[in-house]
Amino acid sequence: MKLQLLLFAISVQLSLAGAQSLETFSCDKFASPIPSQNCVLRAELTWPQEVAHSDSSIPKHTKRSDTQSRRQAIEKARKRTEECFQCLQSFILDHSFDARLFHFTEEKLREDMTKLSNLVDGILPPEPMVSRELMLAKEMFTDMLTYARLLKEENNDGPFADRVLCDISELKVLLYTLYDTHGHPNTRLDGFKKKLSFFRLRGEILDLARQEVAKTHLTALLLLGFDLKKVWDSLNFLSSCHEDEGFGSEEAIDDELDFELDLDLDLDLEHFMDSDILPHFNALKGHALNY
Incomplete structure (x- = not known):
């Protein structure tokens, strides 16, 4: 009887030790100081090969094949x-x-x-x-x-x-x-740019300036060979429209700037060079000077 009790006690201790080592193994596989409750989440990323074969022990959403x-x-x-x-x-x-x-x-x-x-x-x-x-x-x-x-x-x-x-x-x-x-x-470029609003300055550049992504579009214009002064003058012109009519005014933009920017287009907007430039256009022009 004593022998049976002793064997039973040993088996219980072995079971507890095995469970503890299994938990330690799972966490150590991924990164040491991770709490045991996070082991399943870590296993989603890289489930150990030896554990992955035991499908019955893996929750459906953590199977290695998916993740x-x-x-x-x-x-x-x-x-x-x-x-x-x-x-x-x-x-x-x-x-x-x-x-x-x-x-x-x-x-x-x-x-x-x-x-x-x-x-x-x-x-x-x-x-x-x-x-x-x-x-x-x-x-x-x-x-x-x-x-x-x-x-x-x-x-x-x-x-x-x-x-x-x-x-x-x-x-x-x-x-x-x-x-x-x-x-x-x-x-080539002429027909291509007419198809996309990317090259339209009417209202579009104001919209882009508001979203702080106009510098990307300006960069593309410059890379394509648009004259820097024409782009600069256009920004001045748009800023003057903004001062007169209010930010993003469709009427002002449509009436005063009804054109598509062209590589060969002479904008002839030198009289706007002395106008006050709003802060967001100052930022764009400062960016343009880097080129």
């Missing part, structure tokens, strides 16, 4: 994005262009994603022989859209999300630069 494939997809898209950027940036630098990174708001990002998606499909000529850089830009944009969607699904608003905002806003500048360099002769 690891998602992580792999994000990592693959991120690496592909970086590779494409290195290639494209080398191309831009070889042609003496200067591409900058700018952050977009989430709302503006969605709008520009749509524009860029249409843009990439629209600028590629139908002939089989297409500029390698343009094809690469199309592939890169597709990868970045995948990357952005995965990040959105992950509800990640940290460094990854910041990176994709930078990637896509820089891509905008690169695409316009590439189009100007390798665009199809029959659909």
Whole structure:
């Protein structure tokens, strides 16, 4: 009888020790000072191989196949994005262009994603022989859209999300630069820009200034060869409209500035150079001087 009690006591102690070591093992696998209740959450990211085979012990939402494939997809898209950027940036630098990174708001990002998606499909000529850089830009944009969607699904608003905002806003500048360099002769800049509100100054630049993303659009204009003084004069003109009629007045903008900015257009707005420039336009002009 004493022997049975002794064996029973030993088995209980072994069971308790085993449970404790299992808990320690699970946490140690991921990072040491993590409370035991967080082990399942950490396991979502990288579930140990030996535990992953025991499907009955894994909650449905923490199975390795789901979470690891998602992580792999994000990592693959991120690496592909970086590779494409290195290639494209080398191309831009070889042609003496200067591409900058700018952050977009989430709302503006969605709008520009749509524009860029249409843009990439629209600028590629139908002939089989297409500029390698343009094809690469199309592939890169597709990868970045995948990357952005995965990040959105992950509800990640940290460094990854910041990176994709930078990637896509820089891509905008690169695409316009590439189009100007390798665009199809029959659909070059004139017809291209008339199709997009990107190049319209009426009200659009005021809207963009309010969202603090006008510097990105201004950068693209400058990269495409727009004369800096014309852009400067246009900003002065718009600021004077603002002073006379109020910020964002559609009537003032439509009546006084009913044109599309053209590479060859002489704006003849020198008399606005002495007008008072509002703070947000001062910021834009200061940014333009960097170029």
